[in-house]
Amino acid sequence: MMLPDISWSRRGLIVGGVATGLVGCGRKTADDAPKAPAKAASQTIETAVGGDWRSSADRARDMWRHPVESLKFWELKPGQTVVEFWPGAGWYTEILAPFLASTKGKLYAPTLQADASDPAAAEVVEAYRRKLSEKSRLYGDVEVTAFGPTSGPVAPAGSADLVLFLRNIHNWMAAGIAEKAFRDALAALKPGGILGVEEHRGEAGRIQDVLAADGYVQEAYVVQMAQEAGFIPAGSSEINANPKDTKDHPFGVWTLPPTRLSAPRGEPAEPGFGHAKYDAIGESDRMTLKFVKPK
Template structure:
């Protein structure tokens, strides 16, 4: 009987806790889970969820309904497949910042019934603002800063552009391959960036580092691979960039590591 009372009491606490969750938080969680589980996502992207933890990462970064979201350099659309339907479901706005004015996401993103109105802007080393000043709630870039470091001043420009477009209190969400605890190799030509490099650039642009997470950590990643981070899945490079793939390269060691060890950072534009 005592055990039954304890179980019922615990259940009562759960009910109270759930009823105390604001409606907006419940809406966020339901809409986010629906976007992550949606049939619109490419099966190859879904297969990577175990390494990329999309729902947990976006919740950590602070994605909420009704936000105006800008994703800078969305690449193959891993995050776009989630963010655009989420924005549609929560009366938000999704904007993809591509490298050229004529560069768009794959044609499937034209399906407004699934993705809503996908908007576009431009970010490059020579582009103008990525949007009107103080207009965005959330800016995300994932696995891009290491590339921008190869072009002098481009990563710093991204930080300034993100700071300018965000509203006071707005969020900058960053995911990238983490060099720590070893030092960053020069301009990160191997794809691994020191956390301090990104944090210092963000602070110089006016951001504060609000939180970091180990959601995307991978302690198996030694960060010393023959073709940099691209030796690992999903790229699985077997020869220097620009050269034909080596059919005799043994991927087993690197496949066992999985995707890279990554930093997951949340910055805030001060109010």
């Protein structure tokens, strides 16, 4: 089962652009048919990104997300302990888990903190767990934890070499838990450990909406939150920049691929909406940042 990107708004969890009360990949193709799980062979970042277990839809997004370059910028190494916050349907897990499993590393995956009163969020988590189970020989022992308003540690204190925030800070701002995410990441990291950030980049100089309703966050705002939590800025990259992104789209960042909203979130799609303009832009302009926990 392929799940779309997820997002959080004041309406709650957004799955596939539809509000569920708590955003998008294309349809399956023949290349996406389940493959027999294989035991993880020794991987490099390049071979993990090139793995034939990744779906064609996921591989098509490499031109926008630059996983090889990004992971090297964040200093991913064999045998590390890594924490991937809110992995969603597992786009990056498909790369991280085989790499770490084959190099005697460890992956923690703090998913949505879901409960029985929120079936849509619970299904996102359950689908992710099914993926881990179905590919356990390839993925190794990925440990699912939770992150949310009342969650505990995302990984044992001081255990992680690398923590990743991958296009989720806007979700946490909408839910009022962004500051908690930075604090929880700091607690999980070893002294000298790295926090890697990929996030939709807002227009510099504007007043930042604290709920990030359009999905964009100013880079200076992210740096400020990280520093307030105790992190030290350690670098930035334009790996995931997109100068075509004007950041003024009718339905926020979700107007762009891969979500391609054509109506306000939670409302039915508009059949006559002109997607061509936004498809020509491609995926969003993104900051790529690195922070370090003080030694």
